Amino acid sequence: MPELTLAPESTVQLPKQYITAEDVRGAIEHTLLKPEASVVDVENLCQEASRHGFPLVCINPQHVSHAAAVLAESDTNVCTVIGFPFGATSPDALAYEVMELAAKGAREIDMVVPVGSMVEDDVWTVYSHVARVVRTAKSLVPRPQIKVIVETSALQFDQVIKAALVSVAAGADFIKTSTGFHKGGAMLADVSAMAMVAGSTARVKASGGVRTPSAAVQMLRYGAHRLGTSSGVKLVRK
Structure with a gap:
C-alpha cells in the first residue's frame, strides 16, 4: 500500500466565501x-433531475438501465451504488458489479468501504477493496468515476481521516460521507x-441529512463538491 500522507499545504481546502444558487444546483x-x-x-426522479439541471441521479443498481434510457437525451448522468449499504461484500463481487453497471449506463459508482x-x-482490507474497484473502473471505456463511502457516523474522527487517506491512496475519485442508512449523515x-x-487529488461528496438550502451551502463552503440528497428540488426552489 502506498505511503499515506496529507495533501500539500497549498492544496488544503479553505472555506469558500460565496456559494451561488448555481453552485448548489x-x-x-x-x-x-x-x-x-x-x-x-x-422515472419521476429522472424527469425532475433533467428539468432542474442536476448533473446526476443516484439510484439502486436494479434501475440503472432504465434510468440511462430515460436520461439518454439529457445532460443528466446516472450514478449507482455497490456493496450498499453495509460494505460487507467481497472485492470480486464489487469488481463484477462495476463492470455490469458501467455496461448498463452508470457513469459514476458509489461503493461502501x-x-x-x-x-x-x-x-x-479497506485499501484492497477500494483498489480493486478502482482498477476495474480504469479498465473500462467509458471509465466510471468511483466514489468511496466511508460511513462517517460509524467511525471515530481519526478513523474518518484514516478511511479518507486510504481511499485517496487507492485511487478514489471522490470520498463520500454517508450511505444515509446509518444513524447519522454528513457533518461539517x-x-x-x-x-x-483529498486536496487536489480527489473530491468530496456530502450525503445524508442535506435537506435545506443553508445546509447545502455550508457543505459546499467547507469543501464538498457534490451533494447526495433526496431533497434536490427543495434545495433549488425559490
Missing part, C-alpha cells in the same frame, strides 16, 4: 435509494477534514 446528485422505490418513482474493517482500523467537521485529505 451543479452539485446535486438527485438521490432515491429507498428499497421500495418503483420504476415510476425512478467494509465498515467493520475500518472500525477495527484494518486499513489494508467530517466534510472539512475529508476535503483536507
Whole structure:
C-alpha cells in the first residue's frame, strides 16, 4: 500500500466565501435509494433531475438501465451504488458489479468501504477493496468515476481521516460521507477534514441529512463538491 500522507499545504481546502444558487444546483446528485422505490418513482426522479439541471441521479443498481434510457437525451448522468449499504461484500463481487453497471449506463459508482474493517482500523482490507474497484473502473471505456463511502457516523474522527487517506491512496475519485442508512449523515467537521485529505487529488461528496438550502451551502463552503440528497428540488426552489 502506498505511503499515506496529507495533501500539500497549498492544496488544503479553505472555506469558500460565496456559494451561488448555481453552485448548489451543479452539485446535486438527485438521490432515491429507498428499497421500495418503483420504476415510476425512478422515472419521476429522472424527469425532475433533467428539468432542474442536476448533473446526476443516484439510484439502486436494479434501475440503472432504465434510468440511462430515460436520461439518454439529457445532460443528466446516472450514478449507482455497490456493496450498499453495509460494505460487507467481497472485492470480486464489487469488481463484477462495476463492470455490469458501467455496461448498463452508470457513469459514476458509489461503493461502501467494509465498515467493520475500518472500525477495527484494518486499513489494508479497506485499501484492497477500494483498489480493486478502482482498477476495474480504469479498465473500462467509458471509465466510471468511483466514489468511496466511508460511513462517517460509524467511525471515530481519526478513523474518518484514516478511511479518507486510504481511499485517496487507492485511487478514489471522490470520498463520500454517508450511505444515509446509518444513524447519522454528513457533518461539517467530517466534510472539512475529508476535503483536507483529498486536496487536489480527489473530491468530496456530502450525503445524508442535506435537506435545506443553508445546509447545502455550508457543505459546499467547507469543501464538498457534490451533494447526495433526496431533497434536490427543495434545495433549488425559490
